[in-house]
Amino acid sequence: MSETDESAPSASTPVDDAATDDAQTDGDDAAGEAPADGSASETGLNEAMGSEADFPSGSDGERYAPLEVEGLRKEFGGIVAVDDVSFDVEEGTLTGLIGPNGAGKSTTFNLITGMLNPDEGAVRFNGEDVTGLQPHEVANRGLARTFQIARELEEMTVLENMMLAPKGQVGESLWRSIMPMTRGAVREQETEQLERVWEVLDFFEIDHLAQEYAGNLSGGQRKLLEMARALLTDPDVLLLDEPFAGVNPSLEKRLLEHVHELREQGYTFLIVEHDMDLIMNNCERVIVMHQGRILKDGTPTEIKESEEVIEAYLGGEV
Amino acid sequence: MSATDIRGRIEGLFERDVTLVLAVLGTLYLAYILAGVAFGYGLRGQLNSVANLTFYIGVFGMLALALNLHWGYTGLFNIGIVGFMGIGIYVTALVSKPPVAEGGAAQVGGFGLPLSVGIAAGVIAAGLFGLLVALPALRLRADYLAIVTVAFSEIVRFTMMSRTFQTFTVPDTIDLWLFTFDPTADTVGLGGGGGLILNYADPLEALLRSLFLWEPYLGVVAFVERNYIPNNPKPVIDGVAYGILLLVGVGLFYVLLSRTGKSPFGRVLKAIREDEDVANALGKDTDRFKLTAFVLGSALMGLGGILWYSSRGSITPPSFRPNITFFIWIALIIGGAGSNTGSFLGGAIFAGLLYEGPRYFKNLVETAFELGDAPRNFGEAMAGFASLDPMPFVLYTLDSVSQLRLVIMGVVLIWLMHNRPEGLLGHRKETASSVDLARPGTDEAPGKPAAADGGEER
Numbered sequence: 001m002s003e004t005d006e007s008a009p010s011a012s013t014p015v016d017d018a019a020t021d022d023a024q025t026d027g028d029d030a031a032g033e034a035p036a037d038g039s040a041s042e043t044g045l046n047e048a049m050g051s052e053a054d055f056p057s058g059s060d061g062e063r064y065a066p067l068e069v070e071g072l073r074k075e076f077g078g079i080v081a082v083d084d085v086s087f088d089v090e091e092g093t094l095t096g097l098i099g100p101n102g103a104g105k106s107t108t109f110n111l112i113t114g115m116l117n118p119d120e121g122a123v124r125f126n127g128e129d130v131t132g133l134q135p136h137e138v139a140n141r142g143l144a145r146t147f148q149i150a151r152e153l154e155e156m157t158v159l160e161n162m163m164l165a166p167k168g169q170v171g172e173s174l175w176r177s178i179m180p181m182t183r184g185a186v187r188e189q190e191t192e193q194l195e196r197v198w199e200v201l202d203f204f205e206i207d208h209l210a211q212e213y214a215g216n217l218s219g220g221q222r223k224l225l226e227m228a229r230a231l232l233t234d235p236d237v238l239l240l241d242e243p244f245a246g247v248n249p250s251l252e253k254r255l256l257e258h259v260h261e262l263r264e265q266g267y268t269f270l271i272v273e274h275d276m277d278l279i280m281n282n283c284e285r286v287i288v289m290h291q292g293r294i295l296k297d298g299t300p301t302e303i304k305e306s307e308e309v310i311e312a313y314l315g316g317e318v
Numbered sequence: 319m320s321a322t323d324i325r326g327r328i329e330g331l332f333e334r335d336v337t338l339v340l341a342v343l344g345t346l347y348l349a350y351i352l353a354g355v356a357f358g359y360g361l362r363g364q365l366n367s368v369a370n371l372t373f374y375i376g377v378f379g380m381l382a383l384a385l386n387l388h389w390g391y392t393g394l395f396n397i398g399i400v401g402f403m404g405i406g407i408y409v410t411a412l413v414s415k416p417p418v419a420e421g422g423a424a425q426v427g428g429f430g431l432p433l434s435v436g437i438a439a440g441v442i443a444a445g446l447f448g449l450l451v452a453l454p455a456l457r458l459r460a461d462y463l464a465i466v467t468v469a470f471s472e473i474v475r476f477t478m479m480s481r482t483f484q485t486f487t488v489p490d491t492i493d494l495w496l497f498t499f500d501p502t503a504d505t506v507g508l509g510g511g512g513g514l515i516l517n518y519a520d521p522l523e524a525l526l527r528s529l530f531l532w533e534p535y536l537g538v539v540a541f542v543e544r545n546y547i548p549n550n551p552k553p554v555i556d557g558v559a560y561g562i563l564l565l566v567g568v569g570l571f572y573v574l575l576s577r578t579g580k581s582p583f584g585r586v587l588k589a590i591r592e593d594e595d596v597a598n599a600l601g602k603d604t605d606r607f608k609l610t611a612f613v614l615g616s617a618l619m620g621l622g623g624i625l626w627y628s629s630r631g632s633i634t635p636p637s638f639r640p641n642i643t644f645f646i647w648i649a650l651i652i653g654g655a656g657s658n659t660g661s662f663l664g665g666a667i668f669a670g671l672l673y674e675g676p677r678y679f680k681n682l683v684e685t686a687f688e689l690g691d692a693p694r695n696f697g698e699a700m701a702g703f704a705s706l707d708p709m710p711f712v713l714y715t716l717d718s719v720s721q722l723r724l725v726i727m728g729v730v731l732i733w734l735m736h737n738r739p740e741g742l743l744g745h746r747k748e749t750a751s752s753v754d755l756a757r758p759g760t761d762e763a764p765g766k767p768a769a770a771d772g773g774e775e776r
């Protein structure tokens with residue numbers, strides 16, 4: 001993991017310029033074509049960034065924020081993992097949450113999604129206080145998450161994985177599933193659901209793997225499946241925990257394209273990531289965490305220029 | 319889905335599952351009948367032998383299916399199966415035994431309600447105790463659930479033996495809020511160490527009477543008596559009929575559990591088995607699903623217990639030791655956890671080969687070789703080796719075959735764990751969905767090979 005951290009500063013230098021260019025010509029479609037460093041993975045990112053320019057970058061507080069986090073605090077036996085963390089995620093944006101290992105990113109994720117209960121603070125989702133709710137209750141309100149290490153249901157096929165996700169399945173009631181008079185309705189709903197499942201499989205281009213057991217998929221395919229599955233819960237906001245970790249460049253590009261396409265469709269993303277470049281190039285807003293606290297919250301340009309971020313996160317090398 | 323499509327699916331199922339089941343059952347029955355021929359059994363003996371085999375195939379098949387819901391589907395490590403079986407049959411006995419009669423053999427009476435009420439009460443009671451065990455225990459990790467369930471089954475057994483619960487005196491009238499009962503029973507209870515005599519109506523007779531088949535059944539018995547078995551064939555035919563009844567029960571268990579498995583409900587259970595956090599993060603209230611599955615499985619285990627012991631005439635606490643639980647586990651492991659067909663096959667193979675098989679093997683060897691008396695103890699058995707004569711040892715081994723049964727089971731289990739941990743059919747998981755998941759509008763065959771894409775290989 002430290003490799004990523006160390007390689008980030010050196011690699012970020014050319015991109016740094018690109019990001020700065022971007023910010024200067026904010027809102028201009030031409031901005032996407034500005035960088036010409038020509039590295040393989042950049043091309044896809046830039047294409048994506050062209051569309052990103054449709055949105056004003058930075059938090060000007062005018063847009064609706066479905067997810068609001070206020071004063072979150074979590075201690076694990078004397079160690080303060082998350083301390084007074086407040087931010088909001090605006091609708092239709094890609095917000096990045098970065099920070100070195102142990103900064104409290106994953107804990108923050110777990111606090112938001114109900115896997116952990118905060119000691120202090122509140123999480124509001126679509127205006128409703130969801131603090132301390134069970135994970136499934138949070139998920140059913142439209143806040144879907146993926147896991148850092150792709151957690152597939154290995155001995156279930158890709159199709160079963162996908163069919164599991166949709167909300168409000170009548171057949172999840174035991175009696176409806178076994179009684180002859182209600183089973184028809186269950187089958188009907190499953191048939192409808194199946195069409196959507198295949199659409200999403202096509203969208204993520206994993207339809208050829210549909211009958212495969214999830215345990216047989218490669219690491220990257222699992223990430224695709226996990227995102228596809230989360231999408232089927234019909235969420236408003238998707239929390240992605242390191243979706244690009246351990247994914248090769250070409251698949252990373254594909255994943256990013258999918259994320260941008262979905263963002264354009266109106267989905268909101270909060271992404272935890274180690275890879276600085278990736279976040280800086282793709283998110284319109286970046287939150288930097290360090291030692292459990294929020295160090296800086298702003299546009300990629302602001303983050304790049306922030307002395308304290310460079311000091312803390314990049315170890316003062318840049 | 320068109321009619322031909324459905325028929326095609328049914329035929330596909332027929333090819334795979336039914337053929338396999340029939341092949342295994344056919345082999346088992348053939349082996350038993352051949353062994354019967356070797357023993358020189360007449361028709362009565364053969365029928366007895368077949369009925370006995372069917373009985374054990376039935377009960378182990380049912381209980382393995384119920385356990386498959388807990389372990390194979392939901393990943394709930396229940397090693398207290400025998401406790402739920404015990405609750406089932408004891409409650410049935412309590413409800414359906416007639417009140418104590420003057421001069422009768424039974425020391426402890428029951429409420430004398432019809433057997434159908436008793437069975438329903440037993441099943442419901444087993445389910446409720448399942449709920450009681452599961453409520454606190456499901457929040458624990460899997461291995462702690464195992465400890466809780468095995469402790470529970472021992473608590474049940476010790477309660478059966480306890481003098482405190484041996485007898486109760488029932489008051490003459492019971493006032494319950496709006497209703498007033500006037501039970502005929504005076505003394506009811508669990509009978510303590512002496513157990514209970516199941517002096518209620520014969521379950522087979524009760525069932526056949528309720529179906530208006532009792533008179534035709536007696537007609538069949540009379541017909542057999544006239545033509546095939548001259549003296550008192552009824553117990554033998556009863557045994558065969560009860561075996562058939564159990565197989566019908568297995569069929570019902572199978573249909574119920576297949577439907578449960580092949581549904582969105584079953585899909586969530588599978589997801590819980592694989593990774594509960596993921597299921598939770600996808601908005602599934604996993605506690606509710608685990609509870610429902612546990613209660614349903616426990617109730618079915620209760621029914622399994624009722625069907626196992628109902629025809630026995632009496633029940634005693636030592637019948638409900640944990641070894642029964644582990645027999646059912648072995649059956650499930652042989653068949654393959656996660657597959658309903660596999661569970662039944664595992665039950666059948668366990669019953670035929672491991673549970674009843676060794677005894678038949680011993681009888682077969684003794685019949686074939688006209689062996690002498692076996693040594694009385696291990697010392698005498700080993701003494702033969704001094705004069706290089708292994709026969710005393712062989713005879714002793716053969717004589718102790720019922721004890722050695724456990725050793726054989728252990729060896730089989732170790733072999734399975736090493737060579738086929740997924741069991742007979744564990745590799746072929748039944749798809750958890752009520753509909754065919756192939757792409758709608760195509761006749762795409764399932765199991766298309768996966769092409770490599772940009773993803774890294776693991």
